[in-house]
Amino acid sequence: MKNNTNFTFCLPHNESPNTLKAEAKHNKLGELAATAISGNDISSSVLYVSALAIAFAGKYAFITLLIVALVLFFFRKIYGEVVGALPLNGGAYNALLNTTSKRMASMAASLTLLSYMATAVISANEAIHYLFHIFDINNNLTVLSGTTGLLAIFAGLAIMGISESAKVAIGIFIFHLSTMIVLIFSIFIYVMQHGWGIFAENWNSPSENSIGTAIFFGFAASMLGISGFESSANFVEEQEKGVFPKTLRNMWMVVSVLNPLMAFLALSVLTIPDIAGPYKETLLSKMGEMSAGEWLSVIISIDAFLVLSGAVLTSYIGVTGLLERMTLDRIMPNYFLKKNNRGASYRIILFFFFLSISVLWITQGNVKTLAGVYTISFLSVMLLFVIGNLLLKAKRKHLPRPEYAPWYGLFIAFTAVLVALIGNIVMKPEHAGDMPNYQVFLIYFVPTIIFILIMLNRTVLLKVLLKLVWNIFEPIREFFLKLHKRIDALINDINSQEFVFFTKGKSIANLNKAMLYIRNNEHTKKVKIVKVLKEGDKPSDKLLKYIELLDEEYPDIDIEFVPVYDDFGPELIKKLSKEWKIPINFMFIGSPDEKFPYRLEELGGVRLII
Secondary structure: OOOOOOOOOOOOOOOOOOHHHHHHOOOEOOHHHHHHHHHHHHHHHHHHHHHHHHHHHHHHHHHHHHHHHHHHHHHHHHHHHHHOOOOOOOOOHHHHHHHOOHHHHHHHHHHHHHHHHHHHHHHHHHHHHHHHHHHHOHHHHHHHHHHHHHHHHHHHHHHHHHHHHHHHHHHHHHHHHHHHHHHHHHHHHHHHHOOHHHHHHHOOOOOOOHHHHHHHHHHHOOOOOHOOOHHHHHHHHHOOOOOHHHHHHHHHHHHHHHHHHHHHHHHHHHHHHHHHHHOOHHHHHHHHHHHHHHHHHHHHHHHHHHHHHHHHHHHHHHHHEEEEEEEEOOOOOOOOOOOOOOOOHHHHHHHHHHHHHHHHHOOOOOOHHHHHHHHHHHHHHHHHHHHHHHHHHHHOOOOOOOOOHHHHHHHHHHHHHHHHHHHHHHHHOOOOOOOOOOHHHOOOOOHHHHHHHOOOOOHHHHHHHHHHHHHHHHHHHHHHHHHHHHHHEEEHHHHHEEEEEEEOOOHHHHHHHHHHHHHHHHHEEEEEEEEEEEEOOOHHHHHHHHHHHHHOOOOEEEEEEEEEEEOOOOHHHHHHHHHHHOOHHEEEOOOOOOOOOOOOHOOOOOOOOO
């Protein structure tokens, strides 16, 4: 048996980038700034979702959009419970990481990354189309260059820091809402002057599909109107305390009023064939021109350019929070953690920028090929978030949280998103030669998940590579012996990261669960099991016996028992993290009960594994 159970603290090792990140300070976002950043994405849907819903649901479009608003109401509670209990960046990834395994969490992360990539490219391209429409520019190469330039501008803005980004987002958000209010009032005046005849004509016109079919496909299409709702959860650590649930409420109010109302007003001034035909891409501009004249149409085009640009900014901020969290958990290379003097992870931003422009130029600006990626990945992320909430209730029921989503709300939300997902998968392409949504999605999803799986299993793959190299190139053994030593050193370097588990010492079952989780999910050969004691106390003989049993059970892991005489809390965690040079997110605890005096976010990123 290994004789490594002792009662001394380990010597410190070099500062890790994780610790440096935890020490980085910047101003937190208030309610308006946080709402604007995520709200620009979700509120930009008013520019296209009305025409999209009417194309599939016809006269029932505003009803399907009201149903979507009801579904989003339940998602407010779902996101509020999960992020309130686990207030860390990463959204669905963070929810599943703390309730399942890294592999399942990485699935959510891959889908979120694809969703942000598609959002950035589509929003930037559509923004440039609206801008160039004002100047009657239609050259495809010019549009591609303009889209690239817009992506570069907002990458630079994101690199300047979230505070500067928030100022721009606020300006765009206020201008967008103001423009929509002007448009709504002008249409109401127009309808009062010209009557409700067009709405009556639309309502009495025969429908090509049955009511059920129209509402089914209309609802599936209308669910795109809430894309962006998940963004706030991906940068919750940048928000002031208590701001996150307010962003959810504000986003829900905006889309619940704007989207159904705009569809209703569209049916009041234009016939369904016109909406689904010549005006489907410029519906709001046409409504502005009809109700107030050319000046309002131009303002709406400018507003569309700005708010779609704001959605690009949301993508940069959301993906930065997500990839930072994944890098801290060693799924992505530590290379991405480097920050500039403004606290921005510029390497992540540049990586996402180059990824986005490569997709743009490969597709030659035909962003409709990304629609399948955008639709299915976004809805899948929402579905996984519901699953994360279910697992949180089942596995972390004693974890304190500010609010609880009702079980019936989870059922409604899960069913609604599943219906929308199925609807978008079976939905026929717009043109006969286009690929179905799910095929386009798989083209982008498969390479992404393969890369993530490689990163998760890199030590195993390195060992396989090592064996392959040794067997094939034995004739030149001396050369490859040096390569062997380097790869072996890399594996040892990965496994040298120590982990900490704070135990109450009452149950060997909990200790064994913790060791199983670490063995199955982390790359390490060293684990400290810490028992916090009062001065004068000593570890129980039972606990020491448990440690000995675990030491025999896990011969490949160096288990060290460390008694600490202090009070358990944030200060002790920070002290031990600094003294041992172990990042806080590599420290684990069991799920606390209601009597636990601290909230999870106060512990600085400690993870739950039981």
